[in-house]
Amino acid sequence: MYRFECDYTEGAHPRILDALVKTNREQTPGYGEDEFSETARKIICLACGKEDMHVHFLMGGTQANTTVIASALRPHQAVVCAEQGHIAVHESGAIEATGHKVITLPSENGKITAAQVQKCIDAHFSDATHEHCPQPAMVYISHPTETGLIYTKQELRDLRRVCDEKHIPLFLDGARLGYALGSEENDVFMADLAKLCDVFYIGGTKVGAMFGEAVCICNEERNRDFRYHIKQHGGLLAKGRFLGIQFETLFKDGLYLDLGKNAVRQAMRIKDAFRSSGCDFLYDSPTNQQFPILNGAVLEELKKNYSFSIWQELPGDKTAVRFATSWATRPETVDALINDIKKTCRIYGDKTPSWSADMPE
């Protein structure tokens, strides 16, 4: 049994563990004020081409989202995101628990457009009773999205423009950022994020770290008092060095990008195997998550040797599932999987895939 159900089934990249072991006896101050964290911050700023950016290391994605959003909004304000947005779906109401509504925009694929955001905000303010409604006051996007897709630089620029016009911040959740950076289709680089977002974060947990997300705040004013908020949300790790050491390791020799690339390469091989075996996909993902659509027989057969996530039931005995790769996915494991996909689909697959006729071949 091999697990492809998510990108956090193994531990941490060995170089991270090495670094932790090597520095273990050193004494440092707590709460992120150690020199490892300071070094990691500088490297990340350098990677983003923005020396005056503020970087804070938090422990997980929900914590990062909650802390950033709660610190930015006034009580009557809401955050806007896609209906598939992690904050809308999978954080047990953490955003609402800080007092804010999550306004969801309909989305076919997990992305939202500048036009949608503009329309949402215009509709709010043109409503005569808008003071009776939560005010949309921040835009949240994921990159890659929860559906494995990525924004183009032009799409981000368009969102930026609307946010500027409406004077609201753009917040990018990069829990899987490495897999966007590692995608061949990607044209959004670290420096672009630092220019186009008000706040974004670089996911460690799902890209080779034990745990940790690097929250990057791109302007001085938004950074004011941010450490109080981290503490209030339980994110000020006593032994904060453990976050600094991990991010230093991920960023000092390009490891982060390498991990992203390797995982995406394996994911593309899996994608090709499903496609050439006649499978459609729920989303046409260029990143480490793949969402092939399987019939019941193929699904049952593959389940015998692999674990993967059931994503969505579809009409006609079809199910969209998720296979995720990570830094730890070995080529030889994928070789075996590909073999099994091809064999299984040959025997149990539909001859005429038809669920989603407009999927690119």
Added chain:
Amino acid sequence: MYRFECDYTEGAHPRILDALVKTNREQTPGYGEDEFSETARKIICLACGKEDMHVHFLMGGTQANTTVIASALRPHQAVVCAEQGHIAVHESGAIEATGHKVITLPSENGKITAAQVQKCIDAHFSDATHEHCPQPAMVYISHPTETGLIYTKQELRDLRRVCDEKHIPLFLDGARLGYALGSEENDVFMADLAKLCDVFYIGGTKVGAMFGEAVCICNEERNRDFRYHIKQHGGLLAKGRFLGIQFETLFKDGLYLDLGKNAVRQAMRIKDAFRSSGCDFLYDSPTNQQFPILNGAVLEELKKNYSFSIWQELPGDKTAVRFATSWATRPETVDALINDIKKTCRIYGDKTPSWSADMPE
């Protein structure tokens, strides 16, 4: 320069790192549903002599406190603690951020008594306008306290009795629990905590782990839906195994208790050195934190080679400071410190310590 400022200046105990390295390539499900966590839970239940106890691994103390308290209280209810209580003082308003007042009881030394709690609750309900006041509905104590002291079993029993009479839960913050268990004066064992508390937690971060606190919920009803709360407060670690592995390591061969004992032993040596050099103490602590009172000259002299915390300014050029030991404190470092304490106090110390005449010799 050697750091005695807190008990989280180094990394993690080597056996913990070893265990992390050794298991790193294994694949597990996420969010604490892995077998390492399951094993750790069982070992802790065994150590507490309570098989049906529920154990959850969270990432830090503020997160543990917030999650436990917010999950237990209704919106009009408050938690009662000593004025020195961590939740009252050093969590950036995390409890209030979940909507609850922290009612503080005056305390000379960081402990509160059953009589105080009873009086507080009686005063509330006997007030004709009590519906206009937050209702005291949970008792929070730390063991050891923030001042290094420990509760006796009888004191805990008395608190338990009042809580039973008033139908409110008793919650014990054991962020430094190992240093209570490791103290020669201690008569409260793990099994006592499981019997006398509704909820308590076993601190890992400050007792040798990288990070992590094991929240133990002693009755079925209080455990209902607790994992939702963990998730909402950002505590459901994707790679939850990292918590399980650490706690398994700490508890399977008695390592946790050993770490506590060793740290307390070194702390007692430091205490003796200060005492025999004529220093008084702010609190008479039997655990890993020591609070000697220094005059300005001694303080300045010791600062040259050691870092420690300034705790409280006192009248007459006196300052209470804190020295903390940990699993990582080496006897030879303490040898050197003791030497320096004795020499410094001989030269710069006051001949007639007098600040606190009623301190036990």
Added chain:
Amino acid sequence: MYRFECDYTEGAHPRILDALVKTNREQTPGYGEDEFSETARKIICLACGKEDMHVHFLMGGTQANTTVIASALRPHQAVVCAEQGHIAVHESGAIEATGHKVITLPSENGKITAAQVQKCIDAHFSDATHEHCPQPAMVYISHPTETGLIYTKQELRDLRRVCDEKHIPLFLDGARLGYALGSEENDVFMADLAKLCDVFYIGGTKVGAMFGEAVCICNEERNRDFRYHIKQHGGLLAKGRFLGIQFETLFKDGLYLDLGKNAVRQAMRIKDAFRSSGCDFLYDSPTNQQFPILNGAVLEELKKNYSFSIWQELPGDKTAVRFATSWATRPETVDALINDIKKTCRIYGDKTPSWSADMPE
């Protein structure tokens, strides 16, 4: 210019003002502990055939909704309602401000069904990651709905059954309850509400009172400590007698029902006038709010002499508007309006209404 835009354009029914004036010099205790409030409570319990019901007088609808919902839910729980539900749309995020997500169910007409609620809850618990999602834990309905419709007794019974099966409370917002009770189509009486709901409230503000809603809690346990919550949400009026006197007046001689009936009678006359003039309706409302669909010319013409609410833009130069009647709507004003409707539609109306072919004639 006559205002039909809502049901709170005038002051209070004269008998209410009389009662306030007559009792003005009497001295009473504050905060709802006066004898007027006590009498009003008893009369309402009597009207509901439930002596042991708890009745609390709050000041407005948003306050009532917020207080009831926040007092009933634990932090990880959410309330379920129609997408048009007042709490989802028009309370400036008041529910989220207390920490809870509002889960909306799609609805054509503002009502939700027992089957929808059951499906929503089943979907939650059958999701393997349900602990990562807010838990649906209360059902909120409005009666009449924000769209003027009413639930049948059978529909309420079905909702009750699902709530019982799922062990969650049913909460009915009766901000316009008088207009349901006053409708000829209604088969849900006060005693039914007391039997079928866990909590409901009787709207005063929109049915002839100056302000005030009577929250009725149908079981002992849910009532525990409720007054703390009222106070916390700013609803414990110092001169609480003003609420008691108003509700005593509304309920002691059947005034509440009379006001409802009269307003609905005038609304039905308006409905008939629009229908016989060839207008369709957005909702087929049997209560005091009517939602005719007008073309641009008719709308502009009617706006010259009447104010009414723009409800929804529709395709093809059509607009759904809202006319509301109240206790204060005089028959002669409605005579004039009807005349104007008929005349205007004759001149400017469409010959072949077609937007909503399946509306009942």
Added chain:
Amino acid sequence: MYRFECDYTEGAHPRILDALVKTNREQTPGYGEDEFSETARKIICLACGKEDMHVHFLMGGTQANTTVIASALRPHQAVVCAEQGHIAVHESGAIEATGHKVITLPSENGKITAAQVQKCIDAHFSDATHEHCPQPAMVYISHPTETGLIYTKQELRDLRRVCDEKHIPLFLDGARLGYALGSEENDVFMADLAKLCDVFYIGGTKVGAMFGEAVCICNEERNRDFRYHIKQHGGLLAKGRFLGIQFETLFKDGLYLDLGKNAVRQAMRIKDAFRSSGCDFLYDSPTNQQFPILNGAVLEELKKNYSFSIWQELPGDKTAVRFATSWATRPETVDALINDIKKTCRIYGDKTPSWSADMPE
């Protein structure tokens, strides 16, 4: 039995009821956008000599406090007040329910000084771990205080200066403002409040209105989006006219000041009676609340004919009680009370009052 227990035992001043009755059939828009409210706002601005002040009418004191404080603070910030402050003591944790700690300063008499505030803020920022503590970010004072005392203009100026230096707002709770304005010792006028406070409110409920507080926001920026907050806290009254009409009546002919003066005049007569009968006072109040200290016998005797509040138990069979007057207190009732005080004290009083030797004669 005559009630002196508080200043809200009767209804509303007759001129207010008259105005409500007279305007009852007029039609107005809802939610405070009517012309009565507009007129009332203008009159209040005029009375404060500040045309560009923003005035909002809310329903009660707890609601006003919660709305103002929650709208002004970021999540990590706290409000500072006297330990007797209403928000700290008697609002069922309403401020904490919005996420904020209430930091209390010790106070003998319910007032706080500029020096105390300065020290509190300085202590916070000079603490190396201040990011672990709630940040003091607003000053809340009551005028008159809960103890009946008033601030002098110089005291307010000093508080203003500290607030300016620390860049934090000064918020004044004037729930009983009329009784400060009506006191002979008062030197703080409406225009002073508009100059020295960031936000203050003018209490209606306790000074002759049925209910209602006029929140005055003295600068443009703080007013931004304030109506959303009012709505979120349930304070946007559908029939908002009822607040406008009341405040118009209170302010258009100086009624508010007259009511304050009359009540204080009667309170001073009561004070003189107690003093000349040998009673001490808990606080030397120049306003409508009086806090004489009675022995058990006098207390029991007076209770036979009057109700008053038990304020504080004191050593030696002494109890501080509260007598409050209001717009409705008739001179002849006070005549009778004075008679009874004198008679009772002559028979049952202590010859040598001694509890508080330093009270002014």
